[in-house]
Amino acid sequence: MINGNRVLGVIPARGGSKGVPGKNIRHVGGKPLIAWTIEAGQASKIIDRVVLSSDDLEIISVAQKHNCDVPFVREPQLAEDTTPTIDVVLDVLNRCPAYEWVVLLQPTSPLRTSQDIDQAIERCVELNAPSCVSVCLAQESPYWMFTLNQDAHLAALLPNQAVTRRQDLPPVYSLNGAIYVANAEWLKRERKFLTSETVAYEMPVERSLDIDTESDFLQLQFILGD
Numbered sequence: 001m002i003n004g005n006r007v008l009g010v011i012p013a014r015g016g017s018k019g020v021p022g023k024n025i026r027h028v029g030g031k032p033l034i035a036w037t038i039e040a041g042q043a044s045k046i047i048d049r050v051v052l053s054s055d056d057l058e059i060i061s062v063a064q065k066h067n068c069d070v071p072f073v074r075e076p077q078l079a080e081d082t083t084p085t086i087d088v089v090l091d092v093l094n095r096c097p098a099y100e101w102v103v104l105l106q107p108t109s110p111l112r113t114s115q116d117i118d119q120a121i122e123r124c125v126e127l128n129a130p131s132c133v134s135v136c137l138a139q140e141s142p143y144w145m146f147t148l149n150q151d152a153h154l155a156a157l158l159p160n161q162a163v164t165r166r167q168d169l170p171p172v173y174s175l176n177g178a179i180y181v182a183n184a185e186w187l188k189r190e191r192k193f194l195t196s197e198t199v200a201y202e203m204p205v206e207r208s209l210d211i212d213t214e215s216d217f218l219q220l221q222f223i224l225g226d
Contacts, residue, residue: 005100009041014079015056029224036110038068043114055079108211109178120179120201129199130186134179136208176208
């Protein structure tokens with residue numbers, strides 16, 4: 001709870017991963033991948049309840065073994081490859097309506113901490129913002145990026161792209177997918193976490209790994225000393 005408002009944590013985890021089959025329940029660092037997010041959410045000093053939204057009975061079973069609340073099984077139409085995550089979050093809010101704030105915690109970000117979660121929520125309150133998303137410094141600057149035309153000529157991605165030294169590059173940030181916070185009523189209206197009102201919570205690159213491929217999994221294993 002924060003300022004008398006209840007906070008709901010939502011972990012979306014559908015079955016049928018294409019990039020890394022079974023990634024949500026694949027063991028790394030001595031426990032299933034999804035357990036890292038469950039434990040971080042439960043260790044938050046602000047989140048009142050952490051729930052899982054999943055269509056997969058095996059994922060549900062694993063989550064329950066790690067004491068995660070699973071109040072329902074996600075309907076098949078909300079577990080397709082093309083289903084937007086926002087639809088899943090709004091479905092949870094409709095089923096669990098007694099919360100003023102919601103925090104989306106994707107299980108593919110195992111290195112985010114409970115402190116990261118709490119500080120992102122607090123950022124909303126401090127700045128009187130309706131939403132906050134976690135970011136990290138971009139590893140590749142768009143000031144050094146180009147497109148190719150049909151004749152294989154380079155075209156600058158950004159206007160006035162004349163920076164040649166890394167030291168002169170302006171800092172740019174990318175979403176790391178770890179934390180999305182929003183006022184519940186605002187989110188129902190906007191149907192997205194990112195608008196001009198959204199503020200950012202910066203996380204270090206070393207905690208911003210997003211598991212999307214086998215190489216990401218190998219990197220996580222290396223970090224955790226598996």
